[in-house]
Amino acid sequence: MAQEQNLTLYLPFDEADGAEKAYDYSTSRADGALTEAGYEAGRQGNCIRFDGNGKCEVTPSVLSLNSDFTISAWIKNVEPCRRICVVVNYSGVNHKYECPLDTNPDTWYWLAVTRSGNVVCVYLNGTLVQRAVVPTSFGNPVGVCFAQDCYTYELGFGCVDDLKCHQACLSQEDLLSLLDNVKQLTYLLDGVDFKEYGVFVSASKGLLDGLKMKDPYRVEFDGYHGAAIDLSRPRFEEREITLDCFITTTVGKLEFVRKVKAFLDLFSARHKVAEGATLNADLCPAGLHRLMVDIHPVKALVYEVYLPDATDVEKTWNDARMTGTFALKLREPEPVKKVLKHIRTNSSNATTQFTITTNKLVNVYWGDGTTTQDVYGTAVNVAHTYAENGEYFIVITGVIEDVEAFSTNDIVIWDKV
Structure with missing residues (x-):
């Protein structure tokens, strides 16, 4: 257009x-x-x-x-x-x-x-x-x-x-x-619209809910009521996301089975590790995927998630239209993040970069399926080059509130979310 x-x-x-x-x-x-x-x-x-x-x-x-x-x-x-x-x-x-x-x-x-x-x-x-x-x-x-x-x-x-x-x-x-351009709510997994598989989301839970805090450091003193709790540096548990979905086809049982299998198979791929970086399997479980909820013409909610459990699709077999419902229960292991946006139009702006000062490890998910792990230090320059033109959301996860300094030429979509 x-x-x-x-x-x-x-x-x-x-x-x-x-x-x-x-x-x-x-x-x-x-x-x-x-x-x-x-x-x-x-x-x-x-x-x-x-x-x-x-x-x-x-x-x-x-x-x-x-x-x-x-x-x-x-x-x-x-x-x-x-x-x-x-x-x-x-x-x-x-x-x-x-x-x-x-x-x-x-x-x-x-x-x-x-x-x-x-x-x-x-x-x-x-x-x-x-x-x-x-x-x-x-x-x-x-x-x-x-x-x-x-x-x-x-x-x-x-x-x-x-x-x-x-x-x-x-x-x-x-x-x-x-x-009249009102952004239509869209759910994508690794860039693929759920609707391409006939999957629609009827309700969601956990996308914007407050995170559950981990048990804080506490000390109990003899002779005193209760306990002394350190709430100055709260840390949070993983984010739990539940998407209530239904999947439908109009050409019978076989096509329904194919679509269900194809959609759930999306969760079995692996992230690639960016060139020159290493993947710490203990800190970054294999199989994380990019869930994006497109809610705004220029912004989106972005999560790096995995599917921990089996998904049960409730259905009634039919030779014509088939419809099944299921709850997609996802988990985001690194729930606190900063989100950037990079727009590549040609080779001259193919590289994104940021400079960060932090004594806590942060992980970077570049939005093209690659990741850079365990970034920390003083005024560390982190760069990544995209091979294809497009818009990329960059997710930086970790103890974002302890980042001492940060600068980038990219668009900061969410400073901390």
Whole structure:
């Protein structure tokens, strides 16, 4: 689709307040640098907040105004701002296009501006509000902005969420698809959608539940009630995940058996060990697999799990449609983690790296089936090269709260989860 193929900048502004960067989730990886701006709760997740003097600067430029383009974003004015004006500037005196829009403060509006040759269109919440033919003598635009009627501030005053730039003029149908794009909940095992095997998840337990704490260090003193408990450094047991599933086929018993076997066989493969690394079988049981729950357009819940017990599929044999139900009981042995995202588009950005300082061992699962084990030390640089283009979630497990320093050029999806 055009909106996917020509996306040159995607800033969902989902970072935590206090972050100095806005991650770009497009293949451009042109992150924004914040100055006097922050984050707060937005339409979905967080949004960026401007207080009149702040900005988010993206370098290098990833959108050419010399060809067709689309810019879209959710925008919320705050008092006293009550108007947004879409402005496309051209070289020359008074060479510009303007489209003023009345808005209510503290209300989210989805704005989009498209350019195709000398035709400029403005959309509000998916509705075309103005189509203008700009004189061809104006040439190409030199700037585009969503301006406000707040004249006491030097820069923007309000909130922005889900900013996207496309190097194409999207149709209204494409724009409505963007507007209505709600991420469908998807369960994947090692990158394979459960639904490819006819498996659907009806309920889940343990994905977001609090972890059970291990028994803390305790001392009992004679003559005193109870015990002295050390709760300053809590440690947690493995995560238990239960997915209530059903599997269905429409071509009878044999196909049903094949699908059940093929799905459960996914758990019998092995992780590969990254080149130059060693696998400590005592610390990392063979057979861990990547469970990913896709809940958000740019984020996901990620777990390295294994299937410890047999799975009983309850069914009634039928020559036509077959349906069976089962509880998939998974275990995550290393439940505390940091999650990164790396986007590989070509050989120049095939390598991911991070630098970590920790005196506790951490393990790294690169998202391509390989793992690096037992990383520790001061300012240790850890790198990995991906062979294929794609988006990879990197899971770093261990006592994450004891990591003294950490830096990376990748996107930090979850700092600690």
